[in-house]
Amino acid sequence: MTTVQTAKDVIDQVKAFHRKLGDFYQNLSDKVEKERVKILLEYMSRHQDNLAAILEEYEADLSENILNTWFMYVNKECDLTPFFNANLGPDMTAQQIIKVAVELDQCLLETYEAMLHKEVPDEVTKVFQGLLEMEKKEKNKMAKNALKIETM
Template sequence: MQVENLRDILHWTEVYHRRLSDYLQECADKQSSERVKLLLEYLSEHEGHLSELFEAFEAQSELKTLNTWCYEYLDKNPIQLAGEEDIPLNEASTQEVMRTIAAQHDQVTGLYRYLLARANIPSNIELLERLLALEEHEVMRMMHGANRWEDS
């Protein structure tokens, strides 16, 4: 996907979370451990919710803000989806799943931090701050809920 402006970033993030949700569900369907399967399904639901939230942001944001150019980050720092990594989550432990998902989200928050550090228009700064906060908050909620799997 060619990413050139903030609209593309929002759309890319929406698609990213949807693909991650689909991948997590696919791995859950192949998982032999019931505990890991439930964790993967839980995380898949959260990723699907995040995809919907970013889709809503895209629909509600101002056209002028969304048309701001920002293409260099992903060219220099490509983000790879979990399915492209070495650990197949359909065979992973709960700890491996959690580490992989945390790493996935670190890549996305890194993207938003980078864009925020370079933003100089108040509407762009506001949008990027809201998106970064949303991503961080949802990841924190997801990890907190997933950590309950480890405690039980």
Template sequence: MRFQQLKEILDHMIDSRSAMSQLYRRMTGQADSPRAKMLLEYMVIHEKEVIEKLSNYQDEASPRVLDTWFENVQGEDFTLLCQKIELPATMTEQDVLGMALDLENRLLDVLHAALEVAPTQDVKSAIESLLQAERVRQQRFVHSTMRMDDM
């Protein structure tokens, strides 16, 4: 997929997070392990919260920044990717976490690509802010899942 404006990148991130939430919901029904199910249920909630935060960011961001044009920013079709992902019913929490972090990092790669070609300092600052927020969310997510391991 090719993106031309920052608002398209944000739309892609929201759609991708929705696809990830659907993937985790589907896997919840397939997992044998109660701990894997608990983690997947948490991840569904986590993705909904991220979608809400991205939507709020999009609503509050400057139209001038959102309408900024980019060249050569590409990303994957996450809906298709998430539909293709399968883990065995014997999936462990580590399997689930590894898959989730891989998907998260693929989304962060899109923001990194946009940052590299951002045409103005305002747009660079906006993308850096998004990246920082996503990194913090990812760290909190990992810490939360590790706390689940301690239960």
């Protein structure tokens, strides 16, 4: 489905995605029994909430001109099969959680990469390039910290 969106629309959608993921991980942490898995889920929930807050600050620093830039965007649905295919229950493993998290983060990376291929002013391209780099960095940080928690 092709839609016309502003840069602000896309940033707001990504913020909402991070918040929903944070809530998802927190709700899951309330159901699991293994302490290490609970710690991992709580960390991942805080990490997603932190990313939403970072995006909020990032957006506040952008000019109205950049935020209001319109462009055509082919909206590719995020692949949420990791939610549905994973055995996400009280006896899940840390490995299962990490696998789902990495697959979901890929959705955001693809969104930012798609934005870089649009014909928009250079300053808008720079915004999405910066967001892509931040998301890659945070994905690596999350994966490293998740592995540390898993091996505690």
